[in-house]
Amino acid sequence: MKFTIIGAGAIGGVIAGYLAYHENNVTLVDINQEHIDTINKKGLTIETTHEPIVVRIDTCMLNQLIQLSDKLDVIILAVKSQHTKHVINEIKHLIGKNTVVISMQNGLNEHIIANMIGQDRTIGSFVNLFADYLEPGRIQYGGVGSLYIGELDGKITNRLLDIQNRLKAWGNVQITSNIFGYLWSKLAYGAILTATATVDETMEYLIANHEYRELFVEISTEVLQVAEQLHIQTEAFDDWDPAIIYSPNNKRDWDRIHEQFDLLVKRLQTYKKKKSGIWRDLAVHKRKTEVPNQLEPVIEKGEQFQLDMPLIRKLLNMITELETGKREMNYQNLDKLKTIINP
Numbered sequence: 001m002k003f004t005i006i007g008a009g010a011i012g013g014v015i016a017g018y019l020a021y022h023e024n025n026v027t028l029v030d031i032n033q034e035h036i037d038t039i040n041k042k043g044l045t046i047e048t049t050h051e052p053i054v055v056r057i058d059t060c061m062l063n064q065l066i067q068l069s070d071k072l073d074v075i076i077l078a079v080k081s082q083h084t085k086h087v088i089n090e091i092k093h094l095i096g097k098n099t100v101v102i103s104m105q106n107g108l109n110e111h112i113i114a115n116m117i118g119q120d121r122t123i124g125s126f127v128n129l130f131a132d133y134l135e136p137g138r139i140q141y142g143g144v145g146s147l148y149i150g151e152l153d154g155k156i157t158n159r160l161l162d163i164q165n166r167l168k169a170w171g172n173v174q175i176t177s178n179i180f181g182y183l184w185s186k187l188a189y190g191a192i193l194t195a196t197a198t199v200d201e202t203m204e205y206l207i208a209n210h211e212y213r214e215l216f217v218e219i220s221t222e223v224l225q226v227a228e229q230l231h232i233q234t235e236a237f238d239d240w241d242p243a244i245i246y247s248p249n250n251k252r253d254w255d256r257i258h259e260q261f262d263l264l265v266k267r268l269q270t271y272k273k274k275k276s277g278i279w280r281d282l283a284v285h286k287r288k289t290e291v292p293n294q295l296e297p298v299i300e301k302g303e304q305f306q307l308d309m310p311l312i313r314k315l316l317n318m319i320t321e322l323e324t325g326k327r328e329m330n331y332q333n334l335d336k337l338k339t340i341i342n343p
Contacts, residue, residue, distance in 0.1 A: 001166055002073040010131035011104050012078030013139040015170055017046045020057040022169035027058045029065050038137030047140045049272055071096030081107040081293035088116045107294040125149045126182035128238055130273040142273030146237050150179030185234040185242050188223040192216045194291055197278040198318050198333035204268035207261055212334055218341050221246045222309045226298055229305040239263040282322050291319040310340050
């Protein structure tokens with residue numbers, strides 16, 4: 001089994017590094033020439049919570065990959081959500097009858113990929129890894145999370161089992177018959193992390209602050225209400241249980257909710273990565289985030305069920321303004337969101 005991993009950033013870099021470290025056949029692909037050149041010269045350095053590992057790995061640029069003619073085997077797509085359609089269009093000629101594309105991305109890109117190449121060639125994945133691209137050739141792997149893979153129709157197939165066995169080079173990869181349950185749960189949790197990116201402060205500090213917990217609950221609830229309307233049973237992962245945050249009868253047990261958030265804080269305190277990838281895109285890389293590609297589909301689905309979603313809409317607007325320099329990171333952003341639920 002040969003893996004072609006497109007996107008050598010946080011997720012793609014970590015997965016490719018561990019696959020290669022355990023002597024799997026891997027090619028890592030990116031558009032950052034300096035990143036690829038550094039990996040070729042010095043290897044890929046993954047800074048873990050213990051000691052760094054340096055991995056030698058085959059690499060190429062995307063424009064080199066698309067010049068090939070042989071069909072690829074297993075493609076792991078680990079690019080930013082907004083680049084999904086472009087990359088799939090670029091590599092369509094390399095996707096054969098038996099090729100499979102696994103989306104290791106944030107959001108609901110499985111639908112986009114399946115519409116372009118067919119559901120039978122698409123595998124979904126839920127990835128919760130706290131990692132960051134730091135500089136060319138260097139990835140910070142700040143904390144082990146979860147990795148689930150699943151067929152879009154929920155079946156447990158031989159190819160899924162084969163891929164799971166290979167991906168165990170990373171760690172405890174699990175198979176699920178409800179991949180969209182995990183993806184929507186992550187969208188709800190991710191919306192909270194997106195809100196923390198509007199302030200120049202650590203995730204753990206903001207989530208520990210009781211002043212904003214009602215806001216964070218309401219933000220995730222707007223996402224979970226859409227999942228409910230779609231008849232998606234959301235799944236728990238890594239100290240996040242959406243069933244504690246939202247129930248259809250809207251009865252909240254604040255003791256359990258605070259316990260839930262306190263567990264999340266303890267987990268976040270063990271991670272080297274203290275601020276979200278969205279914060280890093282805004283504050284360090286000065287580039288557009290994935291947030292519109294994550295939240296706009298949620299809003300569109302919500303509109304189909306006449307759900308207003310004022311917090312998600314305002315949060316998306318804030319991130320867009322932060323991207324364009326029309327807004328600054330500060331506590332006023334969270335306070336502004338709070339006025340929507342407490343005028």
